[in-house]
Amino acid sequence: MARRPLPPLNALRAFEAFGRHGRMTTAADELFVTHGAVSRQVRGLEEQLSVRLTEGPKSRLRLTEAGLKLAQALTQAFDLVDEALPQQPTDADGLRVTVQPTFAMKWLIPRLPDFVDAHPDVPVRIQETNGPVDFGSTDLAIRLGAPGTGAPPGAQVTPFMQHYQGPVMAPGLLTGPVTVERIAALPRLHTRTFLPAWAEWEGRAGVTLAPPPVDREFDHYFYMLEAAAAGLGVAMGPWAFVQRDLAVGRLVAPLGFVDGEASITALTPRGGLTRPVRLFRDWLVAQGAATPPPPTGEDV
Known part of the structure; x- marks a missing residue:
């Protein structure tokens, strides 16, 4: 089989993380490296491919059209690898929360330090998915849809944000x-x-x-x-x-x-909620109530 002429994996991982987050600093936090390390990996990838993947000032870099195409393909590839990896034992997972990727990045994770500070004894593992809810592999699911949409039998549905x-x-x-x-x-x-x-x-x-x-x-x-x-x-x-x-x-x-037409809801097993699940569900309700409503057409 012919050798695949692929760029270094570290450069691809750094670029994919930047593509998902839109910020070098957030990508660096995810990868446990410095902002400069991510920046160098992205620049090196551009040089190796001879293609501009980012544009704009350093403080507000954005993806070019070629960068968007590559980042999208990398995310799909890494998702497939993640799904194929052997799952860790449930005892090591902590509180397992499944959520749509963009909601996790844009709303949930920026607010998560508040929960961690209030409940340092409750480890939270965020699992990104758009798939069906399976309480055998998750403790709490966050979904966007009409209340009850996509909820498995026996689920308790708690809308927490419009x-x-x-x-x-x-x-x-x-x-x-x-x-x-x-x-x-x-x-x-x-x-x-x-x-x-x-x-x-x-x-x-x-x-x-x-x-x-x-x-x-x-x-x-x-x-x-x-x-x-x-x-x-x-x-x-x-x-x-x-x-x-x-x-x-x-x-x-x-x-x-x-x-x-939809609400953002928390789905939990009906009856006998564990303390971590109850704490996280109630925290979501409080955070949803604290999120300010957006401007309407009359306000702009």
Whole structure:
């Protein structure tokens, strides 16, 4: 069999982590290395491939179109490797929480230090998945959908945050007056995770959009949102996923947000909850209540 001419694994891991998080510092924290080490690995990968994978100022780097394509493929490959690895014994897993990857990165993990500080005796293991809920391999699942959607028999469903969504884009993508018609004329970004997002927003917002000049699809929410930040088009962004990017100016939401048809819920086994599960579920409820609502169309 011919040898695969692949770049170094460390460089691919560093770049994939940056692609998921959108920040060198967060990728460095995940890999337990320095910010500079991740930066050097990414620069080395670009030099070896002779392709620009990132662009923009050092403080606000974003993926190029080639970078988005490579990062998406790497995440899929690493997910397959992770699924194939032998599972650790349950006793070593701590409190196992399954959650959609983008929700974990954008909402859950930034708030997790609050739970760790309050309950240092409860180890939490975040497991990223979009698959069915199996209480044989998880203790608590976080899902987005109508209450009860995707819940296995015997599950207790606890909604803890309302789902809002609205069009988001890079700050400089649209200049001048903001109208629905002008936004409809931009490239439209989609995630295969939830393809009906635009149609749902139209129905909730009471508008009908003209067909876009081009549609671009991505496998995950976080790639779609990175594409939006890179100026590749306008995305339908859930408030829980984009709140931090809006706060730092990576994205703007010129039409505000509308409430969606779904809720963000915690799914737990019905009856006989363990102390760690009960503590984490109650903490999610408190964190959801403390998350400020987004601006509506009338507020922007």
